[in-house]
Amino acid sequence: MTIGVLIADDQDLVRAGLSMIIDARDDLSVVGEAGDGLEAIVLAERLRPDVILMDVRMPGLDGIEATRRLVQAGNPARVIMLTTFDLDEPVFAALRAGASGFLLKDTRPADLAEAVRVVARGEALLAPTVTRRLLDRFADQLPGAAKPARLDLLTDREVEVLTLVARAMSNAEIAQRLVLSQATVKTHLSAILTKLDLRDRVQAAVLAYEVGLVRPGSAS
Known part of the structure; x- marks a missing residue:
């Protein structure tokens, strides 16, 4: 195609x-x-x-x-x-x-x-060498936001995946870090996007910064 x-x-x-x-x-x-x-x-x-x-x-x-x-x-x-x-x-x-x-x-x-x-x-x-620096630079300019109630819909594992997505890690890297298959990571990511009503992993990463799951300069 x-x-x-x-x-x-x-x-x-x-x-x-x-x-x-x-x-x-x-x-x-x-x-x-x-x-x-x-x-x-x-x-x-x-x-x-x-x-x-x-x-x-x-x-x-x-x-x-x-x-x-x-x-x-x-x-x-x-x-x-x-x-x-x-x-x-x-x-x-x-x-x-x-x-x-x-x-x-x-x-x-x-x-x-x-x-x-x-x-x-x-x-x-989400290019680690560029997007990560951009998010780090502007995270302190994001409007203050309370943790969205719908974030509570995520399982502990989904929160882990969301956090690593925000750190600009690929599906393969997330799978290795959490000792999961890439297919399982994709399933978790799909669930995250659906539950949080997000378009894609870029918006998921921005949301993670907004609610404080990831902070500028945090280690990956």
């Missing part, structure tokens, strides 16, 4: 480069290109891509607001935010808006293609 990708960036050269990378893979295909956030929303609704590569900064409607509107509208496309700087402040807002992860624009072509496959599988992109 081919994964359909929509590219949203205001620079023609960037869109052309991304398009070449995506279309060079047999299992990936560019279904459309947008030059700003509003056009991205229109094309996402019409073309129904599996994944959207969304630039953070675009004229008119930026990538963050475009992502927020798509998620609120229930569009199933997974969004990967593209940014120039690895600690670009708006990226955190994008994750909270519903993006499934983010990548630097200088990411290697093979890594970009794999990132598209990862989010298309619904796993979301």
Whole structure:
């Protein structure tokens, strides 16, 4: 099955480069290109891509607001935010808006293609070297929040899994840490997302920081 990708960036050269990378893979295909956030929303609704590569900064409607509107509208496309700087402040807002992860624009072509496959599988992109630092940096700016009552719905094991997800650990790493099979980890993660009404593991990680399950700088 081919994964359909929509590219949203205001620079023609960037869109052309991304398009070449995506279309060079047999299992990936560019279904459309947008030059700003509003056009991205229109094309996402019409073309129904599996994944959207969304630039953070675009004229008119930026990538963050475009992502927020798509998620609120229930569009199933997974969004990967593209940014120039690895600690670009708006990226955190994008994750909270519903993006499934983010990548630097200088990411290697093979890594970009794999990132598209990862989010298309619904796993979301939590790069330990980037997302962890971003969450650590901005966790102290999150609004104070009491522990959501629904968090009590989680089993002790599910809380463990959620904590490790927030520490940017992969399913394989979580399985090794907790001496579980990867299939069991996926089952726990699915239960967590369902019980907490979350879109993916990125939102699960943000929630874990918000309620204090994980603190900035905590050891993994």
